[in-house]
Amino acid sequence: MKERIGFIGIGLMGHGMAKNLVEKGFPLTVLAHRKREAVDDLKGRGANEAASAREIAEASDIVVLCVTGSPQVETVVLGPDGLAAAGKPLMIIDCSTSEPASTRKLAAELAPKGIAFVDAPLSRTPKDAWEGTLDVMVGGDPAAVLRARPILEAFAGRIVETGPVGTGHTMKLxxxxxxxxxxxxYSEALTVGAKAGLSPTVFDAVIRDGRMDCLFYQTFRKYVIERDRNAHRFTLTNASKDMTYLAGFALALGVANPVGAAVRNSFAQAVATGHGEDYVPMLSDLVAEWNGTSLVPSTNPKG
Incomplete structure (x- = not known):
């Protein structure tokens, strides 16, 4: 009989992940989300709904988290009505993008309570989550990782074991x-090109199918060239948060990270100017705007 799974964080990525779990026969309980659509869809597929993290823990053997970051993970796990409050042995699989130091501290704190902790952050897009083809980086005790594998395989096409707990989140950063x-x-290169009279379509014709092409570029260009707003649904706020985590991590290691600082500032400026809920490829439009040009053909003064 398959283990009972709880799922907290049924947002852009989590909805598809949870859908795959319930469709592949795992008894699933989800926590109410601020948007009812995902909850109602999963309940229609056979999932149950809980009103708190503690209720999720009481109904589950393993709980998957897919929340914003470390503060949210800590609250869900250690809060007054959190997972640990259930007082029972449990496994937690954290698929969020979290700070490695927080992950290691949390795992150490939970171990005496009989709660195993595995960090298993994700790569790829919500479309891949829906199709069950995510990439997963997983860190943890070998026995815990072995136990987690059937759950991860329900929504992942590729699983890479990274080492002890915390290394999954390190690799994710x-x-x-x-x-x-x-x-x-890409955003700066497109802007320089636009200012010099080279359109995004010319830029794309050179990069696409050449040595500098990659899957990330393909979703990025789908927005820039085709104006598909849903090509890569990862917000600028989340990007800025992750680059802030990286900066803190590098500082703690004593590593100079000047390129990381430049990347972080690009996203921080986007968030500070009110665009935090836009998606990553939309940074290209903002960089162009800040430099007095546009990447949209009809409005690009340079053609």
Whole structure:
């Protein structure tokens, strides 16, 4: 019989992940979300709904978290009506993008309570979450990771074991540094091109299918060229948060991180100017606007 799964965080990524779990036969209980659509959809597929994290823990053997970051993880786990308040053995799989130091501290605090903690952050998009083809980086005790694998395989196409607890979240920060770095680079390169008279379609014709092409560029260009707002549904606020986590992590290691600081500032400026809920590829429009040009063909003064 499959283990009972609780799921907290049925947002853009979590909805698809939870859908795959319930469709693949896992008894599933979800926590009420601020938007009822995902809850109602999952209940229609056979999931149950709980009113608190504690109720989720009481109904589950394993709980998957897919929330914003470390403060939210800590509240869900250690809050007065949190998972630990149920006072029972449990496994927690944290698929959020969290701070590695917080993850290691939380795992150490939970172990004496009989609660195993695995960090399993994600890569790819909500579309991949829905299709069950996410990439997962997983850190934790080998026995805990082995137990977590069937759950991860329900929504992942690729699983990479990274080492002890906390290493999954470390790798996720590095992954997001690279991807958000690309986003900042694309945005500036497109803006320089626009100011010089080269349209985004010319830029795309050179990059696409060449040595500098990649899956991240393909979703980025889908917005820039095709104006598909849903091509990469990851908010600028989340990008800024992740780059802030990276900055703190690098500082704690004593590592100079000047490129990371530049990338972080690009996203911080976007958030500070009121665009936090826009998605990552939309940074390109903001950088162009800040420089007095546009990437939209009909409004680009340089053509």
């Amino acid at each position: 590095l992954n997001n540094f690279v991807s958000m770095g690309y986003a900042a680079l």
